[in-house]
Amino acid sequence: MIAPEIVLEIRRHLAEAKLSQRQIARLTGISRATVGAIASGRRPDYEPRVRDDEPERPQGPAVRCPGCGGRVYLPCRLCRVRAIKRRERERQKHLARFVASCARS
Ligand SMILES: [Zn+2]
Structure with a gap:
């Protein structure tokens, strides 16, 4: 990996x-092929990655x-985790029901 500043x-x-x-x-000491790749936008992997699923810092x-x-501190992490777990449980329940209905027919 090439340093982002390069x-x-x-x-x-x-x-x-x-x-x-x-x-x-x-x-720069970088291969011409790589320079070409950067020039043509085939290396977009050095843009800073912003995670949009991360809640903002507490304010x-x-x-x-x-x-x-x-x-x-809002947003409440506990409630967020509970909501995720609740969704996960719902998913499991639906899946179990679906599998059961398949087994019946
Ligand atoms: Zn809460």
């Missing part, structure tokens, strides 16, 4: 368009959670 440097050189890909490769003072009644 990739950024390569992108910068590409954007400036003053050097050839071969020259950029020599300058403000702890408050009374309307879900579980605990003093928590």
